[in-house]
Amino acid sequence: LVRSSRAQNGKERRSKSQPIHSPIHIDSDDEYDGPSNHLSRMDAVTFYNVSGESEGSSSKDRSYRSSVHSTTSSMTTSSTVSSNDEQSLMSAEAAWDHVAILPDELPFAAGDIINVLDYSSHSELWYGSCRDRTGWFPSSHVRIINRNPVSQPSTSDDFPPSMRALRTKIVQELMSTERDYVDLLQNLVQGFVEQTRRRTEMFTSSNIQRIFGNLEAIYSLHSKFLRELELAYNQKAPENSCVGTTFLRNVINLIIINFSRVTHFQACRLLRGMPKLTLEGFLLTPVQRICRYPLQLTELLKATPLSHLDREPVQAAAAAMKSVAALINEKKRRLESLQKIALWQRNVEGWQGPDLVETNSRMECSGEVSCRCIAAGSLLWHKDVLLFLFDQSIVICKKDIIKKNHYLFRDRISLNSATFIDCFDGKGSFTIHSLFPVSFVFQFAHCLIQLVFED
Structure with a gap:
């Protein structure tokens, strides 16, 4: 379900962004899961990536994008003025229950206290937090109980000149690095993606x-994200800038759009006056940039006093971006592990059966072992083998005496229907039960592995 907010005075439709506490699943190694029965935010992103959206796209396309992108160039004049004037935070009491239908909506019960983080972007929809959740909710469901006046943070001990200078420096660095990052993405898109399309x-x-994945979508999102930061940036007094809410509105988009596979393009060198690095190095920049946000926001939080209007949004944004970085790092680790498995399989001569990466994600251990095959209580054979234990398979090989680090395929055992249980005959030893009346016992130098396939 995709629902767009109706803009006022004929202006472009405004999007609603995802809350920071929405569940993010990365069980699949694919960038997106399979098709679902309804149009979700993921489906909208897929549509956006395939359609090759540009700034000059039609309003019909923008209606699809409304569930994906947060407010940027389509922000109304009132929101622009409010951002520059540092809109104040409000507290509101829920007059009625609000049941969240969309994942980016904020659920609450009557009587709950809600911290309103954004009330000027749209008159009928406000953005706030309640019970460790953030999201959008109808303004008609709440009544204001406290409104902090718009004011500069005090010059008292809670925000001394040294802290002001530090916060100014951190905010300026955040803006500068984001501008440089968007410039880099622009160079990649214009200098490589567009050029390769011309060479059919x-x-x-x-x-x-x-090669490039959704690099153009990343560039489009971060360009709009930068424009939002520019609106929140106070040029006259950078230490008073309130940028936390901007991160909260865009955090889910940053997760989705940056969860792409980074591939390799080793032959091409960067042009357009950029450093002489392989394109592969620059294609990793989105992942590196996402992992840098938590560090910058953490430093910004340290330099933000409790009385600052940006304190609560920055604190929530720092926690959210730490979760994003953890997800990105886990995704990257899994992809690197799959790549290692694929490279290892290339060194196995006479491979039989499906590729390991279809069912396995990591190698647990490997080494020369003493193997015993037992059926009906009788020893069938006993010999030394070279064993590679993966999370879902066991591969038995023999060393290639001609080629170094190459192996000869002997057999493979699937562990899909197996169950691991503890053994009592050594550290790190375990037994695997399955559905076949046979068992294997592998004796490592440091542990014992027994595979029991029995009825």
């Missing part, structure tokens, strides 16, 4: 997609 005899559309 060298690059097919599928190859371009495989």
Whole structure:
């Protein structure tokens, strides 16, 4: 379900962003899960990536994007003025229950106290937090009980000149690095993506997609994110800038759009006056940028006094971006592990069966072992083998005496129907039960592994 807010005075539709506490699932190694029965935020992102959206796209396309992108160039004049004037925070009491239908809505019960973080972007929809959740809610469901006046943080001990200078420096660095990052993305899109599309005899559309992924979508999102930061940035007094809410409104978009596979393009060198690095290094920049946000926000939080209007939003944004960085790092680790498995399999001669990466995600251990095959209580054979234990399979090989670090395939055992149980005959030893009346006992130098396939 995608629902767009109706803009006032004929202006472009405004989007609603995802709350920071929405569940994010990364069980699948694919960038997106399979098709669902309803149009979700993920579906909207997929549509956005495929459609190759540009700044000059039609209003019909923008209606699809409304569930994905937060407010940027479509912000109304009132929100722009309010951002520059540092809109004040409000406390409101829920007059009625609000049941969240969309994942970016804020649920609450009558009588709950809500901290309103954004009330000027749209008159009918406000953005706030309640019970460790953040999201959008109808303004008609609450009544204001406390409104802090718009004012500069005091010059008392809670915000001394040294802290002001530090916060100014951190905010300026945040703005500067984001501008540089958007410039880099622009160079990549204009200097590589667009150029490869012109050379149809060298690059097919599928190859371009495989190389660059959703780089153009990342550039579009961060360009709009930068414009929002510019609106929240106070040039006259940078230490008074309130940027936390901007991160909260865009955090889910940053997760979705940056969860892309980074592929390799080793032959090309960067042009356009950029450093002489491989393109692969610059394609990793989105992941590196996402992981840098938590550090900057943590430092910004340390330099933000309790009385500052940006204190609570920055604190929530720092926690949210730490979760984003953890998800990105886990995704990157899993992809690197899959790549290692694929490279290892290439060194195995005579491979049989499906590729390991189809069912396995990591290698647990490997080494020369003493293997015993037992059936009906009788020892069938006993010999030394080279064993590789993966999370879902066991591969038995023999060393290639001609090629170094190469192996000869002997057998593979699937662990899909197996269950691990503890053994009592050594550290790190375990037994695996399955559905077949046979068992294998592998004796490592440091532990015993017994595989029991029995009825």
